[in-house]
Amino acid sequence: xxxxxxxxxxxxxxxxxxxAAACSGGSGESPGTENEGGxxxxxxxxxxxxxxxxxxxxxxxxxCGGNVIDAFTAKLVHYxxxxxxxxxxxAESIETSDxxxxxxKLKAGYKFQDGTDVxxxxxxxxxxxxxxxxxxxxxxxxxxPIEGYGDLQCGTKSxxxxxxxxxxxxxxxxxxxxxxxxxxxxxKTSEKVSNLPVRLGYSAFSPLPDSFFSDRKAYExxxxxxxxxxxxxxxxxxxVLSKFADYSGAQKPQVDKITFRVYQDDAAxxxxxxxxxxxxxxNIPTDQRxxxxxxxxxxxxxxxxxxxxxxxxxxxxxxxxxxxxxxLRQALSLAVDRNLIxxxxxxGTVKPADGWVxxxxxxxxxxxxxxxxxxxxxxxxxxxxxxxxYKGTLTLTINGDGGHGPWAEAACNSIKNATGANxxxxxxxxxxxxxxxxxxxxxxxLIRSGWQMDYPSIENFLAPRFAKGADSNWAQYDNPAxxxxxxxxxxxxxxxxxxxxxxEAEAMLGQDLPTSPMWYPATVVGWSDKVTNVKVNAFGVLDxxxxxxx
Numbered sequence: 001x002x003x004x005x006x007x008x009x010x011x012x013x014x015x016x017x018x019x020a021a022a023c024s025g026g027s028g029e030s031p032g033t034e035n036e037g038g039x040x041x042x043x044x045x046x047x048x049x050x051x052x053x054x055x056x057x058x059x060x061x062x063x064c065g066g067n068v069i070d071a072f073t074a075k076l077v078h079y080x081x082x083x084x085x086x087x088x089x090x091a092e093s094i095e096t097s098d099x100x101x102x103x104x105k106l107k108a109g110y111k112f113q114d115g116t117d118v119x120x121x122x123x124x125x126x127x128x129x130x131x132x133x134x135x136x137x138x139x140x141x142x143x144x145p146i147e148g149y150g151d152l153q154c155g156t157k158s159x160x161x162x163x164x165x166x167x168x169x170x171x172x173x174x175x176x177x178x179x180x181x182x183x184x185x186x187x188k189t190s191e192k193v194s195n196l197p198v199r200l201g202y203s204a205f206s207p208l209p210d211s212f213f214s215d216r217k218a219y220e221x222x223x224x225x226x227x228x229x230x231x232x233x234x235x236x237x238x239x240v241l242s243k244f245a246d247y248s249g250a251q252k253p254q255v256d257k258i259t260f261r262v263y264q265d266d267a268a269x270x271x272x273x274x275x276x277x278x279x280x281x282x283n284i285p286t287d288q289r290x291x292x293x294x295x296x297x298x299x300x301x302x303x304x305x306x307x308x309x310x311x312x313x314x315x316x317x318x319x320x321x322x323x324x325x326x327x328l329r330q331a332l333s334l335a336v337d338r339n340l341i342x343x344x345x346x347x348g349t350v351k352p353a354d355g356w357v358x359x360x361x362x363x364x365x366x367x368x369x370x371x372x373x374x375x376x377x378x379x380x381x382x383x384x385x386x387x388x389x390y391k392g393t394l395t396l397t398i399n400g401d402g403g404h405g406p407w408a409e410a411a412c413n414s415i416k417n418a419t420g421a422n423x424x425x426x427x428x429x430x431x432x433x434x435x436x437x438x439x440x441x442x443x444x445x446l447i448r449s450g451w452q453m454d455y456p457s458i459e460n461f462l463a464p465r466f467a468k469g470a471d472s473n474w475a476q477y478d479n480p481a482x483x484x485x486x487x488x489x490x491x492x493x494x495x496x497x498x499x500x501x502x503x504e505a506e507a508m509l510g511q512d513l514p515t516s517p518m519w520y521p522a523t524v525v526g527w528s529d530k531v532t533n534v535k536v537n538a539f540g541v542l543d544x545x546x547x548x549x550x
Contacts, residue, residue, distance in 0.1 A: 027238070030088050037549025038532040042253050046542065047269040047281040048239060048260030050432045051400060052386035054220040057206035057235070058130030058137040061471055064431055065450055068239055068260055069203045071544045072113070073225035074249050076104060077201040081546065083307070084360075084456040084538035086198050089249055090118060090207070090226065092183075094197045096355065098495055102196060109248040112209040113230040120185040122207035124177045128152070128211070130174055130204060134164045134280055138471050139204030140539055142454075145189045145196065146489070147176030153328045184203065192491040194498050202454040228253045237262050251545040254533070259546060266403040276528040278538035280542060284524040289347035298526045302358045304349060307523045307540045308453035310349070310461065313411070317476035319444040321390055326513060328390065330372045330521060331383035332446070336411050337358065337375040340518055345407045347460040349524050356461055356509055360538060365460030369517050371508040377418040384419040395426040395445035399434035403474045404448055411518075429457035449474055449485075449515065454537055458502045462486060465497035467508060475514035482508045 051065030057073060076091035088094075092105040095125070110118040123548040129135055131143040133154035143149050152174060155167020176188035199205070207226065212219045223231050229241040229253050239260040243253050261278065263269040266285045272278035284302075288477065297303055311542075313336070315322045315329050322328060338352035351359075355368030365544050396412050398404040405427065406455050412423035426445075428434045435442060453460050463486050466469050466477040482505050489501035509515075523540035532550050534544040 004047075006255050008106050015404050024432075029451055036256065038550055040548070041256050041259035042549030043259070044255050044279040044531055044547065044549065045259045045261050045267075046279055047273075047283065048262050050262055052234075052431055052432045052435045053138070054230070055223040056124065056137070056212075057208070057225075058135075058139040058204045060203065061138040061208065062175065062277060062305070062431065067541055068241075069206070069223075069225070070227075071229045071241055071258065072111065072223065072227045072231055072244075072540060073203060073206040074118075074205070074227040074247075074251075074298045075201050075206050076106075077197065078249075079201050080536060081535050081537045081541070081543045086201055086455070089201070089251075091200070096197075097196050099192040099196070099491075100188075100189050104185050104187065106183045106184065110226050111246045111248065112207075112211075113224045113244055114209055115244075115246070116209055116211070118207055118226050120179045123205075124173075125180050125210075125213065126208035127177060128173045128205065129174060129208065133162060133169050133530075137204075139202075141467075141469070141471050142199070142202060142204045143174070143195045145191065146174050146213070147188045147190045148174035149176075149190070151175070151241070167316060167423075173295070185194075191487060192493065194490060194495070195455075195459055195494055198457055199455050199460075212458070223476055227251075229258060232257075245347065251547045253259055254548040261505055264401045266401070268524065270294075273301075273526045273528055276530060279370065279528045279531050280525065280526075280534065280547070282523065282525050282536075282542065284349075284526055285405055286345050286347075287542075289349050289524065292347060294524070294526060296416050301529060302524070302526045303534060303536060304539075305463075305523045305536050305538075307362055307538050308360050308456060309450065309521050309523070309540055310353060310358050311448070311450045311518045312353070312356070312357065312517060313446050314449045314474050314515045315446060315513075317514075318442055321444075327383050327389050328387035329513045329516070331380045331419055332394075332415055332421070333372045333463070333513060334374070334376045334380035334383065335415040335421075336516065336518070338373070338519060339375065339412070339415045341407055341410045345410050346519075346521075350519040350521045353519045356506055356515070357458050357518055358453065358461060358464070360493070361453065361456050361458050361461070363504045365506065368503070368506045368510055372510070373517050375414075381420070382416040384421065390421050392422070392444075394421045394423045396423060397426040397428060397434070397437065397443065397445065397447045399429070399431045400427045401430040402448075408448065422447060450521075456538065457504075458488070458499060462505055462509075464500060466514065477509075477514040479508060479512060492526055497526055 053059040077086040084129040088538045096102045106179040130137040131150045152169045154162040154164035157163045178186045221426040228247045230244040242257045265284045269281045271367045273281045284294045357364045408425045408544040415423045468478045485505040489498045492498035533548045535546045
């Protein structure tokens with residue numbers, strides 16, 4: 001990918017270089033992306049799933065909710081569909097001369113879907129709300145770099161959980177945010193943050209209308225953003241959005257209406273696309289990938305794109321057999337034949353992972369995981385025995401609505417064959433319940449995990465996943481040296497130097513192995529013969545503004 005000039009016209013000198021560097025990775029698209037024509041208007045139905053939380057941008061850190069939020073919100077920047085380059089959206093400019101003090105100026109004319117103007121205070125109020133500990137927002141940690149963030153956090157109990165009643169936050173507003181006037185505000189970070197402008201296109205940085213704060217229940221029933229679509233209705237089976245007539249941005253939609261229909265079974269969604277009863281699915285079942293079956297079923301109606309995604313197995317930090325037994329974790333990682341699974345289960349649509357960072361972002365380093373991500377049954381067996389083995393049944397827990405069954409069974413069999421461990425797949429009904437299962441913090445064995453980048457940066461594959469206390473740090477990884485290296489990287493003003501420091505942090509994961517990288521999934525999608533101009537961005541998300549009805 002290459003940075004585009006339009007992305008950097010209004011930002012400061014330091015961030016110009018950063019924007020260009022952050023998107024210099026690579027991506028690939030199949031010939032199936034060539035689909036022109038179409039007409040404005042009409043409505044489409046696409047594959048959806050059950051969000052974990054109400055559609056509040058700061059409360060959503062998973063893709064089921066995030067995909068809908070992307071359709072009805074606008075942020076300071078958005079990411080180019082083809083290149084992933086950040087480009088100004090609501091922001092007119094984001095300027096800095098020192099990577100610590102930033103001035104944001106807004107474009108005029110943006111409105112929320114309740115008719116009110118988008119003002120600087122709507123960003124500052126939203127960011128303070130998301131950061132304030134007692135509000136329990138999953139996206140709170142994204143604001144960690146802003147000065148005063150720590151004053152909004154609750155105390156911690158002896159078991160590591162938040163203690164908001166006994167030790168309330170010192171403040172409700174971050175000292176690093178100041179509203180200058182209706183169209184400008186300033187951000188001051190505690191330390192230098194070289195890629196802060198790149199981060200600002202993530203959904204947690206969306207503004208919230210004043211009505212959110214006066215009537216939150218009404219907002220949750222019908223969320224309000226400033227994006228190209230507006231929410232019409234939400235139910236357990238579908239979310240319906242329509243074109244927002246007063247949308248002021250550049251991502252103007254072609255279709256009048258989008259319905260996200262909830263499917264619990266990817267096979268059913270796929271069958272409906274093949275039968276032209278569903279217009280788009282972003283998850284082709286693994287059994288349809290073998291020998292390219294989906295390309296036979298959907299000729300000229302499919303697309304494969306390399307994206308900023310990554311899949312792994314997480315070792316339970318609550319399982320005493322795994323927590324302090326590095327050799328056991330190494331043995332189990334060595335025991336998974338990634339190449340065989342990639343070919344036989346995924347039909348070659350995934351690439352075996354050799355580290356924790358996607359190859360599409362600048363800073364990816366081949367072989368970061370070291371020897372423990374390469375299948376070696378003999379060494380796995382030897383280490384497994386040295387480690388004392390695993391007593392009882394070793395479970396690999398997955399969500400049943402994500403098409404994970406075939407590969408999970410294959411991975412368990414690979415572990416069983418190589419080491420002799422009694423590995424069994426444990427299936428939780430759906431993604432929402434899977435997240436609750438993980439959040440309960442008493443699970444044992446292994447779980448599947450995946451990551452879709454929030455913004456195109458090597459930092460986004462490391463800090464939110466492995467920094468101490470990060471919301472998505474399911475391995476509960478806690479390494480002060482790792483956190484220190486992240487801080488050094490964030491302060492670096494030279495992108496190349498920052499990448500080197502991030503790579504040094506990633507190398508520590510190879511030594512400690514809190515998780516085991518599995519593969520880099522390509523985004524594989526299919527669509528009905530009713531639609532055209534189907535484009536998928538580097539995040540694996542449909543370009544809702546481009547798709548058209550024939």
